[in-house]
Amino acid sequence: MLFRSVSQSRYYLNNYAAYPKNYPILTSKDALEIVKKKKFTYYTIIGKDLNLLKGHIENVKKYAGFDQINAEKELLVVVYKNAKIPENITNNILKYCNDTGVRTVIFNETTNNFLENLYACWNLGYEKSDDGYVFRGGSDQVFSKNSFPILYETAEKIRTSFPGKKVILQANTIECESRIKLIGANSRHFIKEFGHTFDTFNYTEFESFIDSINKPVKEKILNIEMALKYWKKPTELQGKLGILNRTDGCSWLMTKQDWIDHGPIPPIENYITGDVIIHDRFMENGYENYIVRDCITYHFVQGERT
Numbered sequence: 001m002l003f004r005s006v007s008q009s010r011y012y013l014n015n016y017a018a019y020p021k022n023y024p025i026l027t028s029k030d031a032l033e034i035v036k037k038k039k040f041t042y043y044t045i046i047g048k049d050l051n052l053l054k055g056h057i058e059n060v061k062k063y064a065g066f067d068q069i070n071a072e073k074e075l076l077v078v079v080y081k082n083a084k085i086p087e088n089i090t091n092n093i094l095k096y097c098n099d100t101g102v103r104t105v106i107f108n109e110t111t112n113n114f115l116e117n118l119y120a121c122w123n124l125g126y127e128k129s130d131d132g133y134v135f136r137g138g139s140d141q142v143f144s145k146n147s148f149p150i151l152y153e154t155a156e157k158i159r160t161s162f163p164g165k166k167v168i169l170q171a172n173t174i175e176c177e178s179r180i181k182l183i184g185a186n187s188r189h190f191i192k193e194f195g196h197t198f199d200t201f202n203y204t205e206f207e208s209f210i211d212s213i214n215k216p217v218k219e220k221i222l223n224i225e226m227a228l229k230y231w232k233k234p235t236e237l238q239g240k241l242g243i244l245n246r247t248d249g250c251s252w253l254m255t256k257q258d259w260i261d262h263g264p265i266p267p268i269e270n271y272i273t274g275d276v277i278i279h280d281r282f283m284e285n286g287y288e289n290y291i292v293r294d295c296i297t298y299h300f301v302q303g304e305r306t
Helices: 006-014 028-035 050-063 087-099 114-128 147-161 177-182 203-214 224-231 256-262 274-284
Strands: 040-046 073-081 103-108 133-136 141-143 167-176 190-192 237-239 242-244 252-255 288-299
Touching: 040 050, 040 114, 040 147, 050 073, 050 087, 050 141, 073 087, 073 114, 087 103, 103 114, 114 133, 114 256, 114 274, 133 147, 147 167, 147 288, 167 177, 177 190, 190 203, 203 288, 237 274, 252 256, 256 274, 274 288
Parallel strands: 040 073, 040 133, 073 103, 167 190, 167 288
Antiparallel strands: 133 252, 141 288, 167 252, 237 242
């Protein structure tokens, strides 16, 4: 498909005589696929911390604007179960989700390996999502004001303006400074202290920091060269393709079909975790990777382990 926009495809569908002779024939089905909005599924994972889930869902639906997305959409929660989690805690989580219109799917732990369980949950979320866009966010993540309408409209603009273009859209990541220090970790992303629970989170400071880092940025989406120019982040990573710079963050938007084509996401390959491996696969297959300027996430870091 060579059309640059939805309006162009509509024009040629209604004005066949004007259709360029060297363009492929546009069928009604082709045009409808371009014009029809894709469904948006947001999913997260929770095991036992109902208060964490409540804070997260409230942030996603209201503050980050999921409810404002002008398209078919769904929230999905993967509920993690093992022998250590009391049944009443799981039932309370399921009841909360049911009461708030959130679909659930149960994951029953089958191994003691943390990474295997984690990525099995990730893959279950993609598997159970409907066709269309899929965005996975950790239940220990906060999103900035109206992140999701902005993210959705950005994805749709790219899809309808450049049919067939393969793109992954990242949320810009900020990680909790005190938690990073506590676990002795390093981060490729911004490190700031805005709180480590939803009860202690400082939205005013969060948004003020976002304003400060985005003030000089004119572009609405940024490739890695632009991100490094403005922010000097994210820094380099080690993937199966070697040491490189890429925009990978905590959470990203892809499609169910992207997961079908390039998943499932492995727990680890040659000492490299699955979140990096899936982006390596995308890179090998010609995907472009961008950060969406106005979609920002703050990561409490291991929030449910407290």
